[in-house]
Amino acid sequence: MDVQTTTTTTTPAMKRVFLAMSCLTLAVGICGGPLITRLYFLHGGKRMWFSSWLQTGGWPLILAPLLVAYTRRRHNPTGKKIFYIKPRILTASLVIGTLTGLGNYIYVYGLAQLPVSTSSLILASQLAFTAAFAFLLVKQKFTAYSVNAVVMLTVASAILGINTGGDRPAGESSKEYLVGFVMMVGTAILFGFLLPLVELTYKKAKQAVTFTLVLEMQLVIGFVATAFCTVAMIINKDFQAISREAKAYELGKTNYYLVVISSAIMCQCFSTGALGVIFYSSSLLSGIVIAALLPVTELLAVIFYHEKFQAEKGVSLFLSMWGFISYFYGEIKLNNNNNNNSDNKSENMNMNRTDEETELALRTIVAP
Numbered sequence: 074m075d076v077q078t079t080t081t082t083t084t085p086a087m088k089r090v091f092l093a094m095s096c097l098t099l100a101v102g103i104c105g106g107p108l109i110t111r112l113y114f115l116h117g118g119k120r121m122w123f124s125s126w127l128q129t130g131g132w133p134l135i136l137a138p139l140l141v142a143y144t145r146r147r148h149n150p151t152g153k154k155i156f157y158i159k160p161r162i163l164t165a166s167l168v169i170g171t172l173t174g175l176g177n178y179i180y181v182y183g184l185a186q187l188p189v190s191t192s193s194l195i196l197a198s199q200l201a202f203t204a205a206f207a208f209l210l211v212k213q214k215f216t217a218y219s220v221n222a223v224v225m226l227t228v229a230s231a232i233l234g235i236n237t238g239g240d241r242p243a244g245e246s247s248k249e250y251l252v253g254f255v256m257m258v259g260t261a262i263l264f265g266f267l268l269p270l271v272e273l274t275y276k277k278a279k280q281a282v283t284f285t286l287v288l289e290m291q292l293v294i295g296f297v298a299t300a301f302c303t304v305a306m307i308i309n310k311d312f313q314a315i316s317r318e319a320k321a322y323e324l325g326k327t328n329y330y331l332v333v334i335s336s337a338i339m340c341q342c343f344s345t346g347a348l349g350v351i352f353y354s355s356s357l358l359s360g361i362v363i364a365a366l367l368p369v370t371e372l373l374a375v376i377f378y379h380e381k382f383q384a385e386k387g388v389s390l391f392l393s394m395w396g397f398i399s400y401f402y403g404e405i406k407l408n409n410n411n412n413n414n415s416d417n418k419s420e421n422m423n424m425n426r427t428d429e430e431t432e433l434a435l436r437t438i439v440a441p
Contacts, residue, residue: 088353091284095349096362102343103366107189108373109336114185115378116323118332121181123311126302127333128177131341132295135288142285157280158289165274166290170297172267177298178305180260186245186253189374190382193367194229194389195257200396201227202265203360210269211276213357218403225396226364229389268356271348287352291345365397 106128113124143155158166184192204223207213274290275282306312322329350359368390374380 092350092353095346095353097346098342099346099350099359099362100366102339102341102346103363104370104373105339106336106343107184107193107370108377109332109339110181110184111189111374111378113332113336117321118318118329120306120309120311120314120318121178121185122302122305122309123315123333124181124185124336125174125177126299126306126311127336128181128340129173129295129298129302129344131337132292132299134338134341135292135295135345139285139288139292142288156289157283157286158293159278159280162274162278162280162286162290163293165270165277166293167297169267169270169274170294171301172263173294174298174301176260176263176267177302179256179263183253183256183260186249187257188380189378190371190380190386192253192257193371193374194386194393195254196261197226197229197364197367197393198231198258199261199265200360200364202262203268203356206266206269207272207355207357207360210273211356213269213355216403216407218399218406219357222361222396222400222403225392225399229392229396232385232389232392265360268347268351268359272351272356275352282352284349284352287348288345291348295341295344361397361400364393368393 110124110127118124183195187195201223204213204215204219208215271290278286280286319326319329324332347359347363350362371386371390375382
């Protein structure tokens with residue numbers, strides 16, 4: 074059964090616009106999310122599960138576009154459903170949401186121990202895992218350029234392990250730094266798996282996959298991931314500690330709540346943007362965009378938080394950029410080849426059609 078992946082009224086031009094909007098939303102999340110989360114820990118924040126909760130705690134924001142979509146379609150006799158999501162997609166979303174909740178914790182734990190510049194470069198290796206799982210789950214095709222990009226990004230992340238601890242924050246033990254490093258690598262593996270899993274869910278949906286359905290999926294994923302962290306917060310008694318932590322926060326109580334609210338919004342931008350890129354393109358492109366923006370996050374961390382920038386990070390950044398350029402060059406070349414092949418095919422078809430028409434005309438003339 075073929076799966077309808079877009080609405081019939083969405084033109085290719087509009088798809089490109091929506092893809093660009095999704096990339097922009099993802100950019101805001103991937104650049105702003107780690108910086109705000111790190112700001113929470115730098116000035117006295119210590120609640121791991123609460124910070125994990127914030128990674129998806131902004132899920133109610135999705136209700137606004139869903140409400141607008143429902144209001145617009147309720148006048149259509151065939152579009153009065155409140156939700157489009159069916160049990161098959163709902164089940165997949167519940168699984169993805171649970172894994173996301175677990176991923177939020179290991180990500181936050183790693184970010185709490187590592188400088189943003191280091192964690193960003195480690196997360197760039199997510200592209201390698203995204204590529205591998207995309208090949209296994211959705212049969213993603215690769216070119217020499219995309220393989221080169223994956224290799225370069227993997228090597229770039231491995232180089233950071235050569236001098237682990239060289240940029241260790243003051244007062245942090247080598248063991249804590251190493252655990253944070255391992256946690257961040259685990260984050261790259263897990264989220265490298267989740268992106269192709271979402272794409273596989275789209276392909277196996279057995280129903281029309283519209284952007285409204287994508288938002289409904291994100292609503293369920295965000296709710297489940299937040300519920301997962303909420304249970305842990307209750308067990309860890311984090312809710313009772315929030316007010317005390319706000320009073321003791323170095324930047325003040327008001328700024329504490331601004332930080333946590335901003336963190337939730339930024340992280341929601343990341344989640345929604347990533348799903349949008351997967352919907353309008355592929356999980357591999359989503360991984361590429363994330364990896365391409367991580368060096369930007371790294372540079373912002375060096376600028377705003379005055380983090381160290383050793384030679385290993387410079388080499389890692391260079392290899393990362395090499396990988397990004399290789400991938401995009403390969404994609405441009407592949408698209409040009411496909412366009413040329415399509416043009417040649419159309420030209421051959423037109424020539425064949427012309428030959429057939431000429432032959433038919435000659436037969437008509439010579440016929441008695």
